[in-house]
Amino acid sequence: MKFESLTAFFYMDGHGIYIWAAYGLTLVILAANVWFPLIARRNIIRAEKSAVLKAMNRKL
Amino acid sequence: MLNWFHRLGSPKTFFEISGRWQVPLLSLAVLMLAGGAAWALLFVPPDYQQGNSVRIMYIHVPAAILAQSGYVMMAGAAAVFLIWRIKLADVAVKCVAPLGASITFLALVTGAIWGKPTWGTWWVWDARLTSTLVLFFLYIGVIALRSAMDRQAGVGRACAILALVGVVNLPVIKYSVDWWYSLHQPASFSLTEKPSMPIEMWLPLLVMVIAYYLFFFSVWMMRIRNEILVREKNTDWVKQWLAVR
Numbered sequence: 108m109k110f111e112s113l114t115a116f117f118y119m120d121g122h123g124i125y126i127w128a129a130y131g132l133t134l135v136i137l138a139a140n141v142w143f144p145l146i147a148r149r150n151i152i153r154a155e156k157s158a159v160l161k162a163m164n165r166k167l
Numbered sequence: 168m169l170n171w172f173h174r175l176g177s178p179k180t181f182f183e184i185s186g187r188w189q190v191p192l193l194s195l196a197v198l199m200l201a202g203g204a205a206w207a208l209l210f211v212p213p214d215y216q217q218g219n220s221v222r223i224m225y226i227h228v229p230a231a232i233l234a235q236s237g238y239v240m241m242a243g244a245a246a247v248f249l250i251w252r253i254k255l256a257d258v259a260v261k262c263v264a265p266l267g268a269s270i271t272f273l274a275l276v277t278g279a280i281w282g283k284p285t286w287g288t289w290w291v292w293d294a295r296l297t298s299t300l301v302l303f304f305l306y307i308g309v310i311a312l313r314s315a316m317d318r319q320a321g322v323g324r325a326c327a328i329l330a331l332v333g334v335v336n337l338p339v340i341k342y343s344v345d346w347w348y349s350l351h352q353p354a355s356f357s358l359t360e361k362p363s364m365p366i367e368m369w370l371p372l373l374v375m376v377i378a379y380y381l382f383f384f385s386v387w388m389m390r391i392r393n394e395i396l397v398r399e400k401n402t403d404w405v406k407q408w409l410a411v412r
Contacts, residue, residue, distance in 0.1 A: 109209065109210060109211070109212060109213065110209070116208075119218075119219040119220075119222075120213070120218055120219050121284075122218055122219040122284050123219075125220055125223065125281065125283060126208075126222050128280055129223045129226060129227070129276075129277045129281065130208070130223075130226060132276055132280075133226045133230070133273060136270075136273045139269070140382075140386045141193070141386055141389075144386060144390050144392075144393055145389070147390075147393045148389070148392070148393050148396075151396050152409060152412050155396070155405075155409050156409060156412070158400075159406070159409065
């Protein structure tokens with residue numbers, strides 16, 4: 108550990124605001140890159156399933 | 168080898184193989200990202216010049232490396248599509264563009280955040296920064312071209328050609344710090360040369376670079392799988408796959 112206290116860890120000799128902003132943004136962008144394909148996948152599966160159901164109803 | 172290449176070029180085979188790999192790959196990537204970030208934030212010694220802001224390097228440098236090598240991969244897929252007309256390569260070009268754009272954006276913004284306490288400015292119009300901004304616009308261009316030509320014949324070829332033309336920007340980014348007087352320091356990370364920093368600073372950077380690569384590949388794969396489902400929705404194997412969801 109390079110920090111003596113939690114406050115020192117957050118403050119980082121005055122650089123804390125930059126460091127935490129950069130890490131926060133990284134977390135947001137990386138998480139979005141996982142989130143978007145997951146949502147897209149869910150929507151594709153839903154749309155295709157309802158399309159299949161509609162086609163079946165038409166046949167009946 | 169060529170046989171294997173062709174097999175993987177089939178959407179169905181790619182979908183099956185990637186289905187087995189995606190969860191372990193993404194888990195490993197997230198684990199390494201978390202571990203590498205904790206290492207960078209807690210255990211790396213402050214730099215004698217930059218102080219604690221050096222910790223931003225561990226998320227900025229891998230993003231900058233991926234921004235460029237993501238473009239190389241996009242151009243590679245574009246070349247494969249133009250030469251061999253493998254449809255999966257077009258899917259790969261389409262799916263890597265938004266991902267590459269977001270990582271390039273990340274590299275630009277983390278660089279700006281690092282620049283403020285270190286250089287005293289968020290942004291300078293110097294060669295390295297400007298050429299990376301151009302890289303971002305190239306990714307945006309590929310995305311925009313595809314959405315503008317949506318469903319038209321030749322959209323894949325047009326995007327592939329644009330992706331290939333943009334390759335000229337890559338050596339500009341890479342050698343910008345040598346060709347011009349630049350505020351940006353030369354490469355801090357190289358596989359071929361002896362590291363210029365002590366091992367306790369270099370090793371976590373290596374972990375983060377590998378983690379970013381793994382992450383990049385796993386989310387690229389997720390996007391490709393989605394696109395395959397859409398493009399192949401009328402095939403029997405996709406219908407069967409959907410039936411059990």
